[in-house]
Amino acid sequence: xxxxxxVHKYGDNVDTDVxxxxxxxxxxxxQELAKHCMEDIDIEFASRVKAGDIMxxxxxxxxxxxxxxxPASIKxxxxxxxxxxxxxxxxxxxxxxxxxxxxxCDEAAEKIEAGDEVEIDFDxxxxxxxxxxxxxxxxxxxxxxxxxxxxxxxxxSLK
Amino acid sequence: MGMTMTxxxxxxxxxxxxxxxGQLIMADLDLVLGNDVTSPVAINEFNKxxxxxxxxxxxxxxxxxxxxxxxxxxxAAQCKQCRDxxxxxxxxxxxxxxxMGIEHALLPEKGLVAPGDCVIGxxxxxxxxxxxxxFSTGVGSxxxxxxxxxxxxxxxxxxxxxxxxxxxxxRYSAAKDVILHIIGMIGVDGxxxxxxxxxxxxxxxxxxxxxxxxANMAIEAGAKNGIFAVDEVTxxxxxxxxxxxxxxxxxxxxxxxxxxxxxxxxxxxPTVAFPHLPENAKTFDEIGEVKIDQVVIGSCTNGRIEDIxxxxxxLKGRHIAKDVRCIVIPATQKVYLTAMxxxxxxxFINAGCAVSTPTCGPCLGGHMGILxxxxxxxxxxxxxxxxxxxxxxxxxxxxxxYVAAASAxxxxxxxxxELE
Numbered sequence: 240x241x242x243x244x245x246v247h248k249y250g251d252n253v254d255t256d257v258x259x260x261x262x263x264x265x266x267x268x269x270q271e272l273a274k275h276c277m278e279d280i281d282i283e284f285a286s287r288v289k290a291g292d293i294m295x296x297x298x299x300x301x302x303x304x305x306x307x308x309x310p311a312s313i314k315x316x317x318x319x320x321x322x323x324x325x326x327x328x329x330x331x332x333x334x335x336x337x338x339x340x341x342x343x344c345d346e347a348a349e350k351i352e353a354g355d356e357v358e359i360d361f362d363x364x365x366x367x368x369x370x371x372x373x374x375x376x377x378x379x380x381x382x383x384x385x386x387x388x389x390x391x392x393x394x395x396s397l398k
Numbered sequence: 399m400g401m402t403m404t405x406x407x408x409x410x411x412x413x414x415x416x417x418x419x420g421q422l423i424m425a426d427l428d429l430v431l432g433n434d435v436t437s438p439v440a441i442n443e444f445n446k447x448x449x450x451x452x453x454x455x456x457x458x459x460x461x462x463x464x465x466x467x468x469x470x471x472x473x474a475a476q477c478k479q480c481r482d483x484x485x486x487x488x489x490x491x492x493x494x495x496x497x498m499g500i501e502h503a504l505l506p507e508k509g510l511v512a513p514g515d516c517v518i519g520x521x522x523x524x525x526x527x528x529x530x531x532x533f534s535t536g537v538g539s540x541x542x543x544x545x546x547x548x549x550x551x552x553x554x555x556x557x558x559x560x561x562x563x564x565x566x567x568x569r570y571s572a573a574k575d576v577i578l579h580i581i582g583m584i585g586v587d588g589x590x591x592x593x594x595x596x597x598x599x600x601x602x603x604x605x606x607x608x609x610x611x612x613a614n615m616a617i618e619a620g621a622k623n624g625i626f627a628v629d630e631v632t633x634x635x636x637x638x639x640x641x642x643x644x645x646x647x648x649x650x651x652x653x654x655x656x657x658x659x660x661x662x663x664x665x666x667x668p669t670v671a672f673p674h675l676p677e678n679a680k681t682f683d684e685i686g687e688v689k690i691d692q693v694v695i696g697s698c699t700n701g702r703i704e705d706i707x708x709x710x711x712x713l714k715g716r717h718i719a720k721d722v723r724c725i726v727i728p729a730t731q732k733v734y735l736t737a738m739x740x741x742x743x744x745x746f747i748n749a750g751c752a753v754s755t756p757t758c759g760p761c762l763g764g765h766m767g768i769l770x771x772x773x774x775x776x777x778x779x780x781x782x783x784x785x786x787x788x789x790x791x792x793x794x795x796x797x798x799x800y801v802a803a804a805s806a807x808x809x810x811x812x813x814x815x816e817l818e
Contacts, residue, residue, distance in 0.1 A: 265472035333538035
């Protein structure tokens with residue numbers, strides 16, 4: 240499986256309150272929430288994002304609240320993968336549980352810039368910045384988690 | 399090799415003799431929690447996945463605390479969805495307006511968590527119950543759904559950081575100052591994926607409410623859980639609350655820790671976390687004049703009776719500053735009633751404060767005290783992220799009830815000693 244798209248770039252400690260502000264959490268309609276995704280730090284994200292695009296951030300992405308609305312609204316906005324140096328732990332498990340691909344890679348998180356065209360090969364963990372002509376090796380998941388991802392999320396894997 | 403307290407609880411719940419840091423396990427759950435924001439997502443997933451039964455009517459709990467009393471029609475619909483689900487499946491521990499409180503203040507009070515339990519909650523501050531010597535961690539709604547259906551969830555076994563507590567807090571220093579100091583020291587990802595284990599001879603000087611406050615904010619250092627060694631304070635707290643059997647776990651003497659920090663309580667000073675991260679902790683020698691517009695005293699971090707008493711001690715016989723709003727929110731009905739009987743509500747109202755029924759409300763920018771553009775609040779809550787309490791250009795300063803109440807009186811960030 241591969242992902243390919245244009246990059247939206249963010250910094251350290253992107254918290255779930257800015258990914259989807261609590262003032263919108265009176266609904267669980269993820270398409271509706273996608274309209275407000277990232278708006279407190281990037282007001283144009285929702286209008287700019289295209290299906291397949293890739294989000295790249297630095298350390299501790301998704302810190303704060305446990306709201307699954309955060310990875311779900313990112314997924315609903317069309318993002319095909321989030322690359323970061325590290326993920327906050329609840330965001331990490333939520334992403335796996337709902338089937339939003341994520342990958343940890345220091346070098347990619349540092350070097351890739353907004354607007355770059357990037358391809359990710361999930362089988363090998365290789366991230367290629369096509370704009371820069373460079374490749375980086377992301378961390379692969381242990382088998383236990385790959386089984387959840389391949390089952391298309393936690394609930395399917397429990398059946 | 400020895401195991402940490404968290405590892406021992408996880409091993410026991412996974413049916414294993416031993417677990418190691420990094421190992422992925424399936425563990426049995428003693429309690430599954432959701433609120434009015436996270437439960438609807440879990441219920442949608444539950445129905446979509448085609449589940450038609452729950453694992454236990456006693457071990458699932460839902461608390462309607464975030465946008466309640468319902469702030470708008472959509473919030474009302476979310477609570478109704480929870481209520482209907484609870485009735486359909488016969489879930490016993492359901493808490494709605496009138497008998498609810500903020501979940502993490504309510505569940506310990508109701509005796510729903512015991513030492514040695516394995517608890518998940520679709521709310522990040524579920525780590526609060528580590529104060530009772532339980533393994534307890536925040537998860538998402540899909541986890542909550544899986545937990546409700548199967549009574550199990552997956553975990554990556556954490557390594558741990560140990561905090562060796564000594565000494566006793568000085569006057570006007572509080573548990574909140576201790577945890578803000580720790581987060582300031584290790585950073586908002588300083589304990590990422592790890593446990594924070596608290597032990598040492600100073601533990602006896604921390605009340606259960608102090609411990610609940612500290613464990614509550616373990617997530618703000620990125621931790622999977624915060625956990626306190628069980629002692630007489632714990633057993634005394636649970637003796638008239640917990641009715642189910644429980645088991646006390648202790649860390650092995652040869653357990654390995656990624657780091658060990660000594661925390662001398664006698665050196666802790668009133669601390670304020672500046673916007674927009676809880677790690678921006680400053681003591682008053684680093685704080686100049688910061689004028690404020692609002693004070694919030696409450697939340698799952700600092701809305702318990704000792705917190706309300708601390709705020710009342712400062713506000714007694716005083717009036718808050720002109721042009722400052724001070725909102726006091728006792729975290730549960732029991733806290734509210736106790737505060738009423740002790741005459742604390744009268745102190746607040748005479749001081750010019752608004753007093754509210756329990757709700758998470760302003761902490762997450764839901765309702766009951768939203769900030770306008772450019773406004774500043776001192777809050778006893780747990781997060782000061784961009785836009786957390788309202789407009790993206792508003793600011794939240796995190797502090798103890800003592801500092802919050804003193805700041806309400808002066809209209810700028812202040813410590814109680816400034817009033818003497």
